[in-house]
Amino acid sequence: MGFIWRDSYSIGNASIDAEHQQLFKLADAFFNADDQQKKTECAIRLFKYTREHFDHEEQLMRDMGYPEFPAHAQQHTQLISRLNEVSEKIANNTLSHSELKAFLTAWLVGHIVTFDTRLSAYVRQADASKP
Ligand SMILES: [Fe+2]
Structure with a gap:
């Protein structure tokens, strides 16, 4: 199994959608990493990219006055802390493949x-109301 992007996941913002596609690629590479070193590299890459992406996405939500922003940003914080836990487990060599799969999937x-x-x-509503 792999992590494959589908068009139905797009939110209608080109740069966010491109970043989400890249996140799917990073997730897929991470899932297929077969040794400690590759897993470490994938975790670092995913961490950096996710942080940058969340900044962009949170900026977009703020700009639009998105009402679910606080709950959504909270999910981002939790995801980053789960990613930290995954990285620690890789460092200790205690991350099972099923745990990695569960993290990436869920x-x-x-x-x-x-x-x-x-x-x-x-996003689509905000676009439609642009002059
Ligand atoms: Fe998000």
Whole structure:
């Protein structure tokens, strides 16, 4: 199994959608990393990219006055702390493949397909009201 982007995940903002696609690629590479060193590299790459992406997404939500912003930002904070736990487990060599899969599925992909797609209606509405 892999992490494959679907068009139905898009929220209608080109740069956020491109970043989400990149996150799927990073998740897929992470899932397929077969040794400690590759896993460490993937975790670092995912961490950096996720931080930058969350900054962009949170800025967009603030700009639009998105009403679910606090709850959504809270999810981002939790995801970052889960990612830290995953990185620690890689360092201690105690991360099982099923745990990694659960993290990537529930937290990363799950976040994009549930929380981020909820932004979609808002983004499209904001676009439609532009002069
Ligand atoms: Fe998000």
